[in-house]
Amino acid sequence: MTEPTNKHLHEANRQSWNEATAAHNSHKVDQAGFLRDGGSTLFPEEVELLGDVAGKRLAHLQCNAGQDTLSLAKLGADAVGVDISDVAIDFAKRLSEESGIPAAFHRADVYDWLDAARDANERFDIVFCSYGAICWLSDLDRWAAGIHDNLVPGGRFVTVDLHPVSMMFNERFELTYPYFGEAKAIKWDDGIQDYVAAAGEALAPSGYQEGVRDFNNPHPVYEFQWDIGASLTALLSAGLRIDQYREYPYCNAAKLFDHMREVPGRRMYPPEGTPSIPLMYGVEAAKPG
Numbered sequence: 026m027t028e029p030t031n032k033h034l035h036e037a038n039r040q041s042w043n044e045a046t047a048a049h050n051s052h053k054v055d056q057a058g059f060l061r062d063g064g065s066t067l068f069p070e071e072v073e074l075l076g077d078v079a080g081k082r083l084a085h086l087q088c089n090a091g092q093d094t095l096s097l098a099k100l101g102a103d104a105v106g107v108d109i110s111d112v113a114i115d116f117a118k119r120l121s122e123e124s125g126i127p128a129a130f131h132r133a134d135v136y137d138w139l140d141a142a143r144d145a146n147e148r149f150d151i152v153f154c155s156y157g158a159i160c161w162l163s164d165l166d167r168w169a170a171g172i173h174d175n176l177v178p179g180g181r182f183v184t185v186d187l188h189p190v191s192m193m194f195n196e197r198f199e200l201t202y203p204y205f206g207e208a209k210a211i212k213w214d215d216g217i218q219d220y221v222a223a224a225g226e227a228l229a230p231s232g233y234q235e236g237v238r239d240f241n242n243p244h245p246v247y248e249f250q251w252d253i254g255a256s257l258t259a260l261l262s263a264g265l266r267i268d269q270y271r272e273y274p275y276c277n278a279a280k281l282f283d284h285m286r287e288v289p290g291r292r293m294y295p296p297e298g299t300p301s302i303p304l305m306y307g308v309e310a311a312k313p314g
């Protein structure tokens with residue numbers, strides 16, 4: 026098995042995600058009860074792109090604490106969640122047990138897991154990732170090839186993620202960062218923040234509680250700003266066919282900037298009076314059958 030590129034950066038990110046995931050979940054009330062009693066953490070955009078998942082073998086990459094994986098399992102998917110964070114995967118396994126919703130969870134670097142699953146001939150009908158996944162990938166070509174190799178012929182890759190345009194602004198919605206990241210890691214010394222506390226109910230559909238206060242993450246993170254051309258080209262070069270590419274003028278639940286306008290459905294638009302920009306995008310790609 027080949028070592029993933031930039032493994033040391035992935036491991037640093039793991040520390041930061043461990044710390045933040047505990048803080049994030051401290052704000053969410055009775056998540057097991059919420060899922061058991063009919064709740065779902067999925068948004069309409071991914072539900073629409075995914076289509077009917079019942080009976081499908083589905084790999085959820087970078088699943089964090091498994092809420093979306095279990096929501097997909099409730100829709101009938103035979104779901105496998107993968108994440109590098111120990112805290113996230115321990116939480117996901119507990120949530121599966123406590124909610125009584127079966128799904129498999131693996132703690133692994135996504136690159137290692139894609140290699141291992143391919144070598145074990147696992148094969149999936151759907152590979153899925155969402156909301157803040159692609160910015161942690163240090164090698165898009167290797168990722169896309171791993172997805173391709175793990176799909177059955179006719180299988181599909183689906184993602185809905187924050188648009189790289191949304192990453193060009195600081196929290197005051199001032200144009201600050203370049204669109205083109207040039208495949209270089211960007212270090213954030215303050216690590217993964219407590220964006221669940223910032224979003225409140227919007228990111229805690231089971232209910233919001235105070236939880237951890239004044240969270241400070243001691244572990245820096247290393248992120249990548251991939252332009253849309255880079256992501257789509259990686260998928261195409263791996264042999265996938267792009268069937269849908271969508272852009273949305275809002276993002277789901279995340280309060281990325283001050284004064285975002287929230288409309289029903291937990292959709293967040295840029296502040297009043299600003300022209301529309303893409304804040305989120307969706308992709309459906311297929312492995313030719």
Ligand SMILES: C[S@@+](CC[C@H](N)C(=O)[O-])C[C@H]1O[C@@H](n2cnc3c(N)ncnc32)[C@H](O)[C@@H]1O
Pocket residue numbers: 035038039042087088089090091092093094107108109110113133134135136154155156157158161162
């Ligand atoms: C914003 S979260 C994704 C949340 C997800 N959409 C969900 O269902 O909750 C990003 C996740 O990527 C994971 N991650 C970052 N780098 C990774 C890597 N190299 N391999 C696997 N997981 C990784 C983090 O641990 C974190 O849980």
